[in-house]
Amino acid sequence: MRVALKVDVDTYRGTREGLPRLRRLFARLGIRASFFFTLGPDHTGRRLVRAFRPEFLRKVRRTSVVANYGVRTLLYGILLPGPVIGRACRDELRTLEEEGHEVGLHVYDHSLWQDHVRYRDADWTRRQIEKGLIAFRDIWARNPAGHAAAGWQINEATLELEEALGFRYASDCRGRGGPFHPSWNGRVFRCPQLPTSLPTLDEVLGRDGVNGDNFPQYFERLLLDAPEDHVHTLHAELEGGRYLEGFERLLHLWRAAGAEFETLEERLARQPSGNLSVRPLVWATIPGRAGQLASVA
Template identity: 45%
Template sequence: MARIALKIDVDTWRGTREGVPALVRLLAAERCGASFLFSLGPDHTGRAILRVLRPGFLGKVSRTSVLEHYGLRTLLHGVLLPGPDIGRREAATLRSVRDAGFEVGVHCWDHVRWQDRLLSRDDAWAEREMRRALQRHAEVFGAPARLHGAAGWQFNPAAARAETALGIEFASDTRGSHAFVPVADDGTALGPPQYPTTLPTLDELIGVDGTTADNVHQHLLERTERTAQDQVYTLHAELEGMKLRDVFERLIAGWRAQGHELVALGALHGARSTETLPRHRLALGSVPGRSGLLALQGAAWQG
């Protein structure tokens, strides 16, 4: 009935070492397409403790059992333990994903740094951070990155302009309802086409209104039943690639039963002409089940 693009965010060293290979095996066996977006610099996950002051953060932590899914060692990286350089230490793992036939792209250089600082920094900071990640991608894969998906959906016009300057062809940095080109107030394109995450994530649903790991797949399948519109589902190597892998297996089976095709983001991009995509402003707002402000598909530009 529709295509569902699987966007896999890889946030941590542990997720790269353990979750990524498990997902590659599962997706290859199921013959699914997918896009893996990698954190390519240091894993400073422990520094995210500063988010405790954000509204809703403690509730999310208690609902999704962060310690269980990420592990104590990961939560100490960048605080009591040095942050391992993911791209350098796991270059062979990253290349194995590409060699297995999956699409690869850039998530960030330092996940916590991007997620916590982007919105308070200037255009030059955004471009420097993105450039570091893209340079590491080129070192690992021997080719420039075509795809970018911002850490924590933290994105703004400065980041969109940086994508254009650095040669990104298409991106999935935002939350929204359909593909669009991000534009300034005068309608000028800010960055490459966006294929926003359209479906909620597991950690946004589990623990809300009686939703558990045992039934969360049913809530997602209800949203994709009888739809002919392309969707983007963001999963995490640290969740669906590890303790919630059985949930993801049930989702794959359910989507297949509904008649959907599971593809990489590039399949959506390759099938569309950029000139025909609607133009939308970027906005900041909240998403149920997730703390803080996220980049959203804003109002359509009427020009």
């Protein structure tokens, strides 16, 4: 039973403050994880527009968005210019692989991608991914192996580009099971998908009596109820922020339950290549999260 830890880093603050905390925690526990970075401008504030959606308002109330993201972050792209994250954090990002972690591309502009990619064309999508790749190469002097679409939002061109641009794998969707070839509108794509199989912390907080204290036991139960390989997505802003201590407890609980940790690249490498199944991706809703997400049917 292995859990691949996928760390999405969405904001400047998450990169500056959450990332070092998670690095120290993982170093202490001897854990290697896969980090996916937002490398362009932090425009988190633009997502405040979504506050007019009732789902988001409920989430704001459940998960204290201001406490987790900070007031500055919520103004980036509205009242404050958003820092260009990759450029501003170049030095600390560069040394991450020395600790055995994997680095991959989350996105260039998180709020832009998350809110628009579904309805944009191939040219737009290519420009966004290429901006991300340029920023990635500026730090690591090569292309990333993995791409993890922001907010689990994609379009057909995303799958096409992941294949064309030579990504070894992508983690763009939700659902159970190991790596597979995605199909979309009947078309099959070669770049394997590794789905996030467990809910994220922000999806469960405030639901079913789960809170900042007892979430480790909740996630422990999820693993005990489905004792198989998983991909767990966490956020530098949350598990690397005010939920750090609980997250450490969760890692100990999972270990005690027999889980080992791995990176997504390691997960993929364990899969005998050449015999991946084809599974269709569809849009689905996930409890605790607004809108629809790319999911395994």
